[in-house]
Each structure stands twice: as structure tokens, then as C-alpha cells.
Amino acid sequence: xxxxxxxxxxxxxxxxxxxxxxxKAEKIKGKRILHVNSTKSGGGVAEILNNMIPLFHSLGIxxxxxxxxxxxxxxxxxKDFHNMLQGEMKPFTAEHRSIYLDNLKKQTIDFSSYDLVVxxxxxxxxxxxxxxxxxxxxxxxxxxxxxxxxxLLDFLKKYIVKYDKMIISMPTYSIGIIPEVIIPPSIxxxxxxxxxxxxxxxxxxxKRYQVPTDLPLVTQISRFDKWKDxxxxxxxxxxxxxxxxxxxxxxxNTSIDDPEGTAILDEVRKSVSDDPDIxxxxxxxxLLANTLQTISSVxxxxxxREGFGLTVSEALWxxxxxxxxxxxxxxxxxxxGETGFLVRSVEECAARIKHILKNPSxxxxxxxxxxxxxxxxxxxxRHMEDYLDLFNELL
Ligand code: UDP
Numbered sequence: 587x588x589x590x591x592x593x594x595x596x597x598x599x600x601x602x603x604x605x606x607x608x609x610k611a612e613k614i615k616g617k618r619i620l621h622v623n624s625t626k627s628g629g630g631v632a633e634i635l636n637n638m639i640p641l642f643h644s645l646g647i648x649x650x651x652x653x654x655x656x657x658x659x660x661x662x663x664x665k666d667f668h669n670m671l672q673g674e675m676k677p678f679t680a681e682h683r684s685i686y687l688d689n690l691k692k693q694t695i696d697f698s699s700y701d702l703v704v705x706x707x708x709x710x711x712x713x714x715x716x717x718x719x720x721x722x723x724x725x726x727x728x729x730x731x732x733x734x735x736x737x738l739l740d741f742l743k744k745y746i747v748k749y750d751k752m753i754i755s756m757p758t759y760s761i762g763i764i765p766e767v768i769i770p771p772s773i774x775x776x777x778x779x780x781x782x783x784x785x786x787x788x789x790x791x792x793k794r795y796q797v798p799t800d801l802p803l804v805t806q807i808s809r810f811d812k813w814k815d816x817x818x819x820x821x822x823x824x825x826x827x828x829x830x831x832x833x834x835x836x837x838x839n840t841s842i843d844d845p846e847g848t849a850i851l852d853e854v855r856k857s858v859s860d861d862p863d864i865x866x867x868x869x870x871x872x873l874l875a876n877t878l879q880t881i882s883s884v885x886x887x888x889x890x891r892e893g894f895g896l897t898v899s900e901a902l903w904x905x906x907x908x909x910x911x912x913x914x915x916x917x918x919x920x921x922x923g924e925t926g927f928l929v930r931s932v933e934e935c936a937a938r939i940k941h942i943l944k945n946p947s948x949x950x951x952x953x954x955x956x957x958x959x960x961x962x963x964x965x966x967x968r969h970m971e972d973y974l975d976l977f978n979e980l981l
Contacts (some may be wrong), residue, residue: 598961629809641774667686696863730914
């Protein structure tokens, strides 16, 4: 894992914040903490762990990261879990239960030397019952829990009650069965994804990846997932384009724990057909994502469910105006009309795209306000401090 130095973040958040982090870390030095999730790359959870763990190392904290393995059937089932926790009302079946537990029984993670365990999302959640629990365990749920499928939630509750604490991103996700703490996610301002890029590098990346820049760009960067509504994005773009010439960029990657991505990408390709004004990008490249978030006139995150939506804060951090679905964690980041716009339909989204494209100064004002909002609330140092407070409480 890459080495990082927490003191470099003083240039952004001030040296007092860094001093506070160091002081809080001092109390838990020597303790061993383990994170467990279901993918090393792709999606927000892996993004956060990749960013955060080296910074905890730089604070002198021993922190490891294990990824569970599973066969194809397992990830089909856990993607169902993800969808059902976000509100899909299909039945929770005996097959769900057996494939899930059979795969988790095969995991070989050794928990014995850790002082604290953080389990991310539903995929590894039942591990708590399948191994000897010798220290505090935290369940960190990243998904939009506004209206979970009751069948699945009842099943998972049997495991959740064994945890010492549950972390959620916002109060409306509370399920109220164990002590909960609200910790919204964050972005790392110094990574390739988020650092300030020189105009020369931006030009180079645009040329290398053949991104057209003759018209204003409207961009969504997201896994190809139905809750990210890529087809709705295409419809909204087509409506807006009738009045305001622009191009649409859809950038998306895949993740081992998301087996539905390829099918959704196929649907997107079919819908785009041979429209020359829509570009689909499937390279995984943080500098390119950064470039697109920096130069686009509007970034969309037109989700219909969204645990948090790192892409919103990522774009706002580049002072780019964002139009987001009025769901889940997006309204935490977008104060309507001030740090972005919230939409509930294709038509509203199209109207807001046109509104921003017609008023570039409004776009800049909203982007700047959004950047300030992210600086105050959604940078990695705030996230780490929340974790340190929790670790200090539990250790
Ligand atoms: N992402 C990326 N390339 C892509 C699509 C997404 O790097 O082609 C990143 C995106 O920049 C963000 C993360 O993947 O950092 C997605 O996190 P988010 O919270 O937005 O959504 P999730 O995938 O976790 O539902």
C-alpha cells in the first residue's frame, strides 16, 4: 500500500486539525485494527479504504485490510443484498441464505490478533457469528437504508445485534437495534482523483483519451448500476440538448462484488446506439476522472438510491456544479440552489442542465459554494477524526 504523510494535509485543513488527529491517535497506538470488505477496487468503499488506511499508518496506527473472497454465486447473492437493502422488494429466499453463509464459512481471515474489527456492508456481515469474537466489532453500512427490504433486514439483524456499534452515513438510515453513530464518508483532496491538475496535464489527458471538448460537457462518473440511473441520465441529456448544445460523458468502472455491471453497460450502449455526442468511457483512470470532474460544465449524479455518493463531493471539490438525485446521502452534500441542485425526474434534471448551461456564472457560484461545503464537511481528515473518536470510545 502506498505511503502517505498526514502532515501534508495541513496545507488544506490547517495544522491545528493535524495536531488534534495526532493527539487522538496517540491514545490508541499499539492497538491493531482490521477492516474487512468485499472488493479491493471499484466503488466508494474501496476508494475510502485505499485513501484512509495509509493515513492511519502515518498516524502510527496499525491498521490492516482484508477482502473476503467468494464464487460468482456469492457475489450475485450479495448484489441482491445490496439492491434489497436499498429497497428492492424481492423475496429473501433459502437460497440467498445458504449461498451467503456457505461462502462466508470458507473465509480464512485470522481475527485473533486484532483489538478492533470494522466490517463494511452486508457481504461480510455474518462473519461475526462464524468466528470467535474477542474484541469490539463495528458494522459500517454504506448503502442507502431509507427503505430496506424487511425480509433481508430481519435475516441480517440476527448478525447486526452481535456488533458493538453500527456506523451509518445519516440519521434516516437508523435501524435502531444497536448503538449507532453517524459518520458521513469523505474524499481525499491529495489523491490523483482529487488533487489540482495543471492545464498542461488536463490537455494531455483529454487528447490521450480522445475526449471531445468542442461543446460543454455534462458528465456522470459511476459504476454501471441501476440505482445510478444511467438510462435516466441519457434521457435527461437528450432533452437538454434539444435547447442547449452539449455532449454527455458517461464514465464507469466495474467491481468484483458487482456482477450486474456488464448487463447495465450493455443496456447503456444499446440506448446510446451510434449517438456521436455521447461518449462512454470504461478505462479505470483516476487522473481522467479528475480531469472530467474539473472541466465539465455540469456533473450529474442522478441516482435513485445513494448511500452517500462520493462523486458528488469529488466534483464539488473541483468547484464544478452538481445536479444530484434527491435521495440518500446526496442532499447532505447538495443544499438545494446553494451547493447544487436536487432533482426527482428526468425532466427536472434536463431543466437544471439547461439552467446551468445557460448561466455559467451561476454554475461557478454554486461550484465554489459546494467546494467550501466539502472543505468543511467531507474531507478525509474529518472522517478520520470521527473514526478516532469511535476507536477511543471502544478500545
Ligand atoms: N469511480 C471511478 N471510475 C469510474 C466510476 C467510479 O474512479 O469509472 C469512482 C468514483 O470517482 C468514486 C467511487 O468510484 O470515488 C464511487 O463511489 P460512490 O460513493 O460515488 O458510489 P458507489 O460505487 O460506492 O456506489
